[in-house]
Amino acid sequence: MTDHKNKLAISHVTLKNFRAYAGQIEFDLSLDPQKTITIIHGEMGLGKTTILDSIYWCLYGKERSKKGDMATEEGIVNTNVLEDLQIGGKNETSVEILLHDEEGVRYKIKRTIQFSKDVDSVDRVSNKSIGGTVPSGITFLALIEFHYLHPQGGSSDWQIFTKPDKVHDEIEKIFPEVLSSYFLFDAELLNEFFYTEADEHVKNGIEKISGLPILDDARDHLKNTARQIERLVADKEVSTKPLADDMEKMESAINEYKEQREQTNLRLEEIKQEKKAIQEYLRQHDDLEINNLQNQMDSLEETLVQLTSANKQNTERIEEFLLYYTPRMLLRNTLSITESKFQEWEKQGKIPLAVSKIALQNILNSNPPTCICGTILDEGTPNREKIDSLMSRVVDSSLIQHITVGRSLLSNVLSTTEFVKLGKELAEIKASRGQFNKLHSEKKSARDAIQKKLNNHDLEEVQNKTKVLHSLEQEEIRLYGDRKTFEERIDFGENELRTLKRKFDAMTGKSNKYQSEQNKARMARALSSILEQCRKELVDQLRILTAEKTTKYFLNLVSKKSDFSKVEIRSNYQTLALDNNEKIKSLSAGQSCCLALSYIAAIREIANRDYFMIIDSPLHNISQEERVEIAQSLPRFIPGTQITLLVQDQEYTGHAQKKITGQEIPSVRDTLLKNKSVWREYLLEASKNKNDAVSNTSIREVKGDETI
Amino acid sequence: MSTETSKKLTVDWPDLVSYDLSNDRIASYYSDREGVTRKRGSIFYDKRLLDVFLVAMAIGKQKGYRTKLEKKSRSMPTNALREEEIWLMTSIALAEENSDLDILTKPEEIVKICEEYANTGINTLITLDYNTSLSDPLQPYEKFFEDTLQEISST
Amino acid sequence: MAINRLIFDKIEQLSVPPKVKNLLKRVLEIEEQLEISGTKKDHFRNYDHILDSFAKDDEIITFCNEHDRSQE
Numbered sequence: 001m002t003d004h005k006n007k008l009a010i011s012h013v014t015l016k017n018f019r020a021y022a023g024q025i026e027f028d029l030s031l032d033p034q035k036t037i038t039i040i041h042g043e044m045g046l047g048k049t050t051i052l053d054s055i056y057w058c059l060y061g062k063e064r065s066k067k068g069d070m071a072t073e074e075g076i077v078n079t080n081v082l083e084d085l086q087i088g089g090k091n092e093t094s095v096e097i098l099l100h101d102e103e104g105v106r107y108k109i110k111r112t113i114q115f116s117k118d119v120d121s122v123d124r125v126s127n128k129s130i131g132g133t134v135p136s137g138i139t140f141l142a143l144i145e146f147h148y149l150h151p152q153g154g155s156s157d158w159q160i161f162t163k164p165d166k167v168h169d170e171i172e173k174i175f176p177e178v179l180s181s182y183f184l185f186d187a188e189l190l191n192e193f194f195y196t197e198a199d200e201h202v203k204n205g206i207e208k209i210s211g212l213p214i215l216d217d218a219r220d221h222l223k224n225t226a227r228q229i230e231r232l233v234a235d236k237e238v239s240t241k242p243l244a245d246d247m248e249k250m251e252s253a254i255n256e257y258k259e260q261r262e263q264t265n266l267r268l269e270e271i272k273q274e275k276k277a278i279q280e281y282l283r284q285h286d287d288l289e290i291n292n293l294q295n296q297m298d299s300l301e302e303t304l305v306q307l308t309s310a311n312k313q314n315t316e317r318i319e320e321f322l323l324y325y326t327p328r329m330l331l332r333n334t335l336s337i338t339e340s341k342f343q344e345w346e347k348q349g350k351i352p353l354a355v356s357k358i359a360l361q362n363i364l365n366s367n368p369p370t371c372i373c374g375t376i377l378d379e380g381t382p383n384r385e386k387i388d389s390l391m392s393r394v395v396d397s398s399l400i401q402h403i404t405v406g407r408s409l410l411s412n413v414l415s416t417t418e419f420v421k422l423g424k425e426l427a428e429i430k431a432s433r434g435q436f437n438k439l440h441s442e443k444k445s446a447r448d449a450i451q452k453k454l455n456n457h458d459l460e461e462v463q464n465k466t467k468v469l470h471s472l473e474q475e476e477i478r479l480y481g482d483r484k485t486f487e488e489r490i491d492f493g494e495n496e497l498r499t500l501k502r503k504f505d506a507m508t509g510k511s512n513k514y515q516s517e518q519n520k521a522r523m524a525r526a527l528s529s530i531l532e533q534c535r536k537e538l539v540d541q542l543r544i545l546t547a548e549k550t551t552k553y554f555l556n557l558v559s560k561k562s563d564f565s566k567v568e569i570r571s572n573y574q575t576l577a578l579d580n581n582e583k584i585k586s587l588s589a590g591q592s593c594c595l596a597l598s599y600i601a602a603i604r605e606i607a608n609r610d611y612f613m614i615i616d617s618p619l620h621n622i623s624q625e626e627r628v629e630i631a632q633s634l635p636r637f638i639p640g641t642q643i644t645l646l647v648q649d650q651e652y653t654g655h656a657q658k659k660i661t662g663q664e665i666p667s668v669r670d671t672l673l674k675n676k677s678v679w680r681e682y683l684l685e686a687s688k689n690k691n692d693a694v695s696n697t698s699i700r701e702v703k704g705d706e707t708i
Numbered sequence: 709m710s711t712e713t714s715k716k717l718t719v720d721w722p723d724l725v726s727y728d729l730s731n732d733r734i735a736s737y738y739s740d741r742e743g744v745t746r747k748r749g750s751i752f753y754d755k756r757l758l759d760v761f762l763v764a765m766a767i768g769k770q771k772g773y774r775t776k777l778e779k780k781s782r783s784m785p786t787n788a789l790r791e792e793e794i795w796l797m798t799s800i801a802l803a804e805e806n807s808d809l810d811i812l813t814k815p816e817e818i819v820k821i822c823e824e825y826a827n828t829g830i831n832t833l834i835t836l837d838y839n840t841s842l843s844d845p846l847q848p849y850e851k852f853f854e855d856t857l858q859e860i861s862s863t
Numbered sequence: 864m865a866i867n868r869l870i871f872d873k874i875e876q877l878s879v880p881p882k883v884k885n886l887l888k889r890v891l892e893i894e895e896q897l898e899i900s901g902t903k904k905d906h907f908r909n910y911d912h913i914l915d916s917f918a919k920d921d922e923i924i925t926f927c928n929e930h931d932r933s934q935e
Contacts, residue, residue, distance in 0.1 A: 323755065327766030328796070329856070331800065334799055
């Protein structure tokens with residue numbers, strides 16, 4: 001019998017007539033504990049994924065994933081080989097893998113489909129072992145060989161198993177099919193983490209791979225066993241049959257309520273997380289603070305309106321000033337000339353003195369008496385005497401009156417347009433405007449700053465989130481109510497069940513006839529109950545353990561590790577990376593890839609399987625920069641574990657340039673070759689037929705210095 | 709500032725004051741429909757055309773020469789002039805070199821002289837208006853005022 | 864697949880008699896065997912069989928009876 005080994009690597013693979021590969025191809029994979037990476041690369045469609053599929057088929061006798069209807073599938077046998085088969089001819093499709101553990105070669109597994117052509121036929125039939133439709137005139141025979149070399153045995157001491165069931169058992173012990181996606185996987189699985197669809201996968205991983213399904217099954221089977229024993233007793237003891245029926249129905253109802261309670265608990269947990277996020281948001285965007293800011297904003301707006309209005313008045317003042325004083329300032333000299341001319345004409349007697357009696361009287365009545373030219377006319381002064389003398393002589397006439405008024409007006413203009421005075425007045429008005437402008441600018445800046453703060457807050461969003469929070473709280477209350485109801489019903493059901501059981505036991509215990517059955521049933525129930533308790537405790541333990549281990553691998557693999565503190569796996573199996581403030585950090589495609597790989601490594605560690613890892617197109621959907629970062633970290637990711645990468649050309653040899661700096665980003669190939677972690681590179685090459693269609697794929701080793 | 713309604717001198721003044729209609733640039737500037745008094749941002753926005761005329765006249769007088777009008781527009785009513793403004797115009801006419809008192813009895817002559825001075829000064833106003841920006845519409849006029857004030861006060 | 868050692872570790876931590884622990888492990892081993900062999904229909908027969916072999920062990924019976932009653 002084989003023993004389960006903790007460390008296994010594939011050393012050699014041989015494919016014959018398998019899908020795209022007509023004829024035989026073979027290649028080695030790394031057993032070097034230092035250079036653990038083997039690369040197989042080629043253009044899309046040449047059979048890269050087929051290599052992954054072939055190993056899976058070799059192990060489990062079926063295809064890894066059926067994408068289409070078998071009726072349209074070609075199956076695993078190379079179609080050219082099938083078509084070229086002559087009547088009476090034979091051939092075979094096979095995959096052989098050689099596996100090593102720490103001590104050396106340990107297993108050889110070879111799966112073969114032999115086929116021979118009996119008749120020519122155009123009809124096609126579905127063939128399960130081929131996984132597709134094949135010409136009906138061909139016979140197929142499936143064979144399997146499982147070779148095991150005992151650690152203490154010599155090179156000739158191989159045990160060989162060929163019976164399918166036996167081989168299946170042996171393989172299942174070493175490579176449980178449920179574990180297969182943790183050593184043979186592709187970009188699709190990694191993508192699930194990017195699109196956060198990984199919850200189910202993580203749940204399956206933690207529960208199944210860690211063995212919990214066995215525990216669940218044992219628990220359920222024990223319960224069923226107890227029930228069946230009771231049923232058997234009831235069948236024998238007819239009077240207990242109705243009771244047994246009722247017990248069965250009650251158990252079924254209890255289980256259903258338990259399931260509903262579980263769902264409710266999950267939803268309550270989700271609500272708790274959602275509430276936490278919203279409350280955190282609301283804490284940062286405090287309603288009260290927003291209202292305060294809004295009030296400040298309103299006050300500033302009002303001030304700005306007032307300032308704008310005052311500024312407008314200022315502007316109007318300046319406008320008025322300019323409109324009035326510009327012509328007068330410009331004509332000042334002209335007015336002076338005109339006044340000089342009037343004075344000259346007065347001297348010449350062409351115009352009477354520019355006075356009227358009323359004007360004279362007004363002058364004399366002013367305090368102090370002041371001439372229109374500004375001269376003070378105190379008693380006894382010569383000018384005063386002249387005025388007094390004029391009073392008796394002056395004669396008004398309309399022309400003279402008008403000239404007088406005119407000269408008075410012009411004199412007034414002269415007095416108000418003194419240059420210094422004008423300059424000063426304008427400067428004062430402008431200074432006042434400047435003050436307003438400054439104040440306006442300050443208030444505007446203050447208002448803009450508050451607006452910016454308000455924009456960060458987004459009152460509408462706060463209101464929306466408050467509504468959502470309220471709605472969640474309502475739902476939470478309702479769910480608590482539901483949960484209480486479920487628990488009450490479960491309690492009631494279990495009480496009823498116990499009562500029924502007591503009755504049943506009482507009825508069957510009346511004689512010792514069924515004592516043994518009673519004991520067995522009790523044993524089964526007790527064991528079932530203990531396993532249930534075990535399971536509850538283990539699930540949380542495993543989830544935490546997986547998270548811890550995933551964190552360990554993640555922080556080793558991801559490039560910007562200082563941005564992260566840990567990985568969290570919630571009770572609903574949502575897997576999240578947290579930053580240094582323990583807030584959820586959204587991940588790039590590359591970081592999600594790292595998270596997925598880390599989770600896979602964690603599960604492998606928990607399941608205690610340090611097996612080979614073959615990954616198909618792991619870097620397909622991520623940026624070149626991130627590809628290179630992962631390539632740099634990969635060798636130290638799971639040291640000593642054999643890693644085989646099946647990569648597309650673009651993924652492996654593609655270069656890029658950084659958008660902003662234009663700096664060249666190297667290829668993944670260059671990066672891996674530089675850090676000397678690649679043991680060997682293989683290149684898939686296509687040969688084409690006369691119609692230029694791909695007819696076959698071959699594989700060859702790439703030399704170290706070869707440019708591809 | 710005097711805001712009295714105008715009182716003409718003993719003889720009737722011409723009803724209307726004109727600008728040169730033959731000059732498209734000037735005519736467009738004075739246009740009542742789409743000229744400077746209709747232009748937001750202009751210092752003359754919503755003011756009288758006479759206000760434009762008076763400033764142009766003063767600028768022209770300060771420049772010291774007159775420009776004959778080819779074609780009179782006969783568009784600005786003199787009964788809208790204030791008394792002080794009448795006397796500014798009269799003063800210009802009186803200050804002419806060979807002017808005598810009897811010009812007071814020839815208001816059409818006063819108006820002609822002022823029209824010709826305005827016809828000189830209007831180009832400066834048009835240039836000032838061209839330099840106006842919406843953000844600071846008064847700036848060109850302020851600068852003109854300050855520069856001219858400095859120039860005049862230093863002579 | 865092989866029962867994860869965590870489950871066995873957990874069983875070891877239980878406050879139950881060693882015989883019950885062994886019985887639990889035995890049950891899980893049977894479950895594993897049945898899963899590998901795919902003979903799911905044999906569950907009752909296998910469980911019944913193993914329960915039979917322990918049904919005469921007083922310690923186990925007493926414990927299970929007590930446990931069953933304590934659940935009521």
